[in-house]
Amino acid sequence: xxxxxxxxxxxxxxxxxxxxxxxxxxxxxxxxxxxxxxxxxxxxxxxxxxxxxxxxxxxxxxxxxxxxxxxxxxxxxxxxxxxxxxxxxxxxxxxxxxxxxxxxxxxxxxxxxxxxxxxxxxxxxxxxxxxxxxxxxxxxxxxxxxxxxxxxxxxxxxxxxxxxxxxxxxxxxxxxxxxxxxxxxxxxxxxxxxxxxxxxxxxxxxxxxxxxxxxxxxxxxxxxxxxxxxxxxxxxxxxxxxxxxxxxxxxxxxxxxxxxxxxxxxxxxxxxxxxxxxxxxxxxxxxxxxx
Numbered sequence: 001x002x003x004x005x006x007x008x009x010x011x012x013x014x015x016x017x018x019x020x021x022x023x024x025x026x027x028x029x030x031x032x033x034x035x036x037x038x039x040x041x042x043x044x045x046x047x048x049x050x051x052x053x054x055x056x057x058x059x060x061x062x063x064x065x066x067x068x069x070x071x072x073x074x075x076x077x078x079x080x081x082x083x084x085x086x087x088x089x090x091x092x093x094x095x096x097x098x099x100x101x102x103x104x105x106x107x108x109x110x111x112x113x114x115x116x117x118x119x120x121x122x123x124x125x126x127x128x129x130x131x132x133x134x135x136x137x138x139x140x141x142x143x144x145x146x147x148x149x150x151x152x153x154x155x156x157x158x159x160x161x162x163x164x165x166x167x168x169x170x171x172x173x174x175x176x177x178x179x180x181x182x183x184x185x186x187x188x189x190x191x192x193x194x195x196x197x198x199x200x201x202x203x204x205x206x207x208x209x210x211x212x213x214x215x216x217x218x219x220x221x222x223x224x225x226x227x228x229x230x231x232x233x234x235x236x237x238x239x240x241x242x243x244x245x246x247x248x249x250x251x252x253x254x255x256x257x258x259x260x261x262x263x264x265x266x267x268x269x270x271x272x273x274x275x276x277x278x279x280x281x282x283x284x285x286x287x288x289x290x291x
Contacts, residue, residue, distance in 0.1 A: 027269045030106075031069040033215055034265075034276040035223050038254075040133055042285040066123040067109070067219060074107040075269070079123060082264040087127035091120055100125055129262055136185070137250055137285035139165060146287075148175050150250070151185035158280070160209040161252040162202050164231060165287075168245045172232065174202035180252075199232045206279075209253055214275035223279070231281070250282040 066079065081087075081100040091113045094101040102123060105112045111120040134153035139146065146165070152158050161177040174197040175188050188195045197205065203224055210220035231249050259278040267274065 027075060028071055028073060029272045030071040032267060032271045032274045033067045033069060033219055034065055035215060035219060036065055036278055037227060038131060038278055038280045040131065041283050042137060065125055068106045068111065069109060071106045072108055074105055077106050078103050078268040080266040081125060084127040084129055084263060087125055090124040131262055133280060133282055135250065135282060137282065139248065139285065139287040141287040146190040148188045149185065150177055150180065152180035152182060155182050156255050156258055157181050158252040158254065160205060161250065162205060164249040164251065166247045172199065174199060176205060203228060206251065210277055213277045215277055246287065248283065248285045250285065252280050254278045254280055
């Protein structure tokens with residue numbers, strides 16, 4: 001009986017010893033970077049979430065939203081985006097109940113879906129959300145002078161605000177308002193040279209804002225390269241005013257906490273950090289006194 005007991009003890013000890021050698025595969029620490037543009041007409045209730053600017057005559061290329069960083073070994077990742085309607089995705093995802101679900105394999109930061117041979121650099125999606133913007137915009141233009149007024153009626157700070165006002169193909173003015181706290185308003189006249197930017201300066205402000213929030217150089221340039229034409233150029237197919245020659249854009253960045261509330265994201269396994277940069281573009285705020 002004693003021998004049997006000793007044998008059992010030895011067996012248990014061996015089991016414990018060898019069990020300790022079996023370790024779960026440790027998931028690499030990785031980051032997710034995301035950017036998106038929230039596009040809304042000034043008097044419109046529907047907000048589109050886009051990484052692709054509205055249709056242009058010469059392009060239909062989709063641009064990225066979600067990038068992976070520092071995943072070298074093949075890792076199964078599940079990404080969920082919630083609270084979005086009429087969504088489209090690249091690569092294909094499961095879309096149901098206002099939710100997007102990707103189950104992908106990421107290796108060397110490249111993405112594969114199932115047995116597909118295609119590798120993707122990013123996950124793309126767009127759709128519609130509920131996002132009423134509470135910003136007041138007033139432009140007074142009597143041709144001899146222009147006054148720009150913006151009030152932030154949101155409960156959060158809007159950052160690096162730039163108002164773009166264009167008339168025809170050859171005239172454009174970019175007005176820098178900077179950060180506006182909740183309830184804060186600012187007026188800028190076109191004679192305030194410190195606040196009037198050319199297009200290159202406006203792009204630099206946006207680029208620096210994207211970098212300061214954690215996007216890489218390539219990611220910031222991808223956003224700017226794709227949206228710059230729509231932000232800063234007259235497009236002949238636009239009809240935003242009776243003259244058919246006037247267009248406006250208010251561009252600003254929202255806090256990541258607001259982005260997370262608008263479009264909740266869940267990632268498994270959990271990344272070490274998630275950086276999400278949301279750029280709001282409000283269009284069609286027409287001048288009140290254009291002669």
